[in-house]
Amino acid sequence: xxxxxxxxxxxxxxxxxxxxxxxxxxxxxxxxxxxxxxxxxxxxxxxxxxxxxxxxxxxxxxxxxxxxxxxxxxxxxxxxxxxxxxxxxxxxxxxxxxxxxxxxxxxxxxxxxxxxxxxxxxxxxxxxxxxxxxxxxxxxxxxxxxxxxxxxxxxxxxxxxxxxxxxxxxxxxxxxxxxxxxxxxxxxxxxxxxxxxxxxxxxxxxxxxxxxxxxxxxxxxxxxxxxxxxxxxxxxxxxxxxxxx
Amino acid sequence: xxxxxxxxxxxxxxxxxxxxxxxxxxxxxxxxxxxxxxxxxxxxxxxxxxxxxxxxxxxxxxxxxxxxxxxxxxxxxxxxxxxxxxxxxxxxxxxxxxxxxxxxxxxxxxxxxxxxxxxxxxxxxxxxxxxxxxxxxxxxxxxxxxxxxxxxxxxxxxxxxxxxxxxxxxxx
Numbered sequence: 001x002x003x004x005x006x007x008x009x010x011x012x013x014x015x016x017x018x019x020x021x022x023x024x025x026x027x028x029x030x031x032x033x034x035x036x037x038x039x040x041x042x043x044x045x046x047x048x049x050x051x052x053x054x055x056x057x058x059x060x061x062x063x064x065x066x067x068x069x070x071x072x073x074x075x076x077x078x079x080x081x082x083x084x085x086x087x088x089x090x091x092x093x094x095x096x097x098x099x100x101x102x103x104x105x106x107x108x109x110x111x112x113x114x115x116x117x118x119x120x121x122x123x124x125x126x127x128x129x130x131x132x133x134x135x136x137x138x139x140x141x142x143x144x145x146x147x148x149x150x151x152x153x154x155x156x157x158x159x160x161x162x163x164x165x166x167x168x169x170x171x172x173x174x175x176x177x178x179x180x181x182x183x184x185x186x187x188x189x190x191x192x193x194x195x196x197x198x199x200x201x202x203x204x205x206x207x208x209x210x211x212x213x214x215x216x217x218x219x220x221x222x223x224x225x226x227x228x229x230x231x232x233x234x235x236x237x238x239x240x241x242x243x244x245x
Numbered sequence: 246x247x248x249x250x251x252x253x254x255x256x257x258x259x260x261x262x263x264x265x266x267x268x269x270x271x272x273x274x275x276x277x278x279x280x281x282x283x284x285x286x287x288x289x290x291x292x293x294x295x296x297x298x299x300x301x302x303x304x305x306x307x308x309x310x311x312x313x314x315x316x317x318x319x320x321x322x323x324x325x326x327x328x329x330x331x332x333x334x335x336x337x338x339x340x341x342x343x344x345x346x347x348x349x350x351x352x353x354x355x356x357x358x359x360x361x362x363x364x365x366x367x368x369x370x371x372x373x374x375x376x377x378x379x380x381x382x383x384x385x386x387x388x389x390x391x392x393x394x395x396x397x398x399x400x401x402x403x404x405x406x407x408x409x410x411x412x413x414x415x416x417x
């Protein structure tokens with residue numbers, strides 16, 4: 001990556017801290033870093049407020065209309081934040097030219113992870129008698145075409161908007177203030193944190209690390225979306241099967 | 246540009262970074278190896294200012310780290326109290342996990358202050374939100390303490406972000 005001095009216009013092939021011709025500082029200014037940190041904190045507080053409000057709405061009355069409204073609000077919030085640095089985010093939607101082994105990994109990994117998570121969470125819950133294992137499909141059984149709606153709300157929409165939010169916007173902003181490795185760890189941690197569950201944290205954190213690694217190595221959101229989609233889809237089918245046995 | 250001496254050296258006398266023959270300033274630390282006396286004086290003045298900023302930032306980072314230790318201890322104490330009061334194992338496991346997380350972040354903040362303090366703040370905000378979802382009145386409880394904790398962690402985060410820039414230059 002090349003760097004240009006904005007004082008004397010000298011072009012450097014590598015990233016350097018100071019211009020060797022005029023001594024101008026070329027490293028990121030504290031203001032740039034502070035505005036990225038402000039955006040990260042604002043994004044997270046917005047997500048917390050959204051979670052608080054939506055859970056309050058669901059507590060008063062759960063309805064299909066409420067579900068649609070909260071999904072739309074979440075999508076708008078994510079798209080709104082993504083406007084900051086949208087050019088870099090758009091680049092992540094290019095179809096990558098990857099080898100078959102990478103695509104195979106993106107298909108096999110979520111199959112293993114979803115089956116493992118399903119039994120692991122059940123095992124932990126039964127071991128410690130902690131949270132009651134949630135069957136996601138049951139939320140939609142009262143609707144017409146419940147399998148369709150559960151696939152839409154669990155397997156299709158979250159991978160699209162969560163990947164854009166965490167591996168798109170948040171990843172890009174964090175990368176401006178910390179190193180690449182730290183960014184992968186931080187996005188995975190924040191992604192696990194926002195799911196509000198101690199037990200889920202144990203598997204969502206490593207899952208987020210894999211998604212962050214794929215985003216970092218291949219510079220695309222498509223792999224993450226595919227992994228996330230297959231994982232959630234299998235969870236829906238497991239829950240569907242469990243409920244119908 | 247002011248007068249500069251002609252170049253014959255191969256490394257910066259301030260940070261030992263390799264210098265290109267035509268370089269006036271070191272690309273790593275900004276030292277005017279082949280600059281004028283005025284440039285050298287400016288460099289040392291800036292270095293002194295950065296060091297002062299560094300000392301102030303270190304204090305704020307240390308306060309933020311101590312805040313994380315305090316939250317960790319409090320979380321553990323509250324977890325134990327609630328367990329003996331309600332015999333709620335889930336609450337005990339949750340508080341114990343949080344205590345370990347805050348403790349780990351506090352230790353880690355001595356190596357990677359920006360990331361550790363940022364995650365510490367987000368974790369704290371998350372616990373406030375989860376408590377508020379369970380019982381909305383908890384939002385107002387201890388509001389002054391919450392503001393103090395958030396302000397200490399925030400100051401630490403912004404100080405850490407300014408220190409990292411100073412550290413990048415590897416000044417002697």
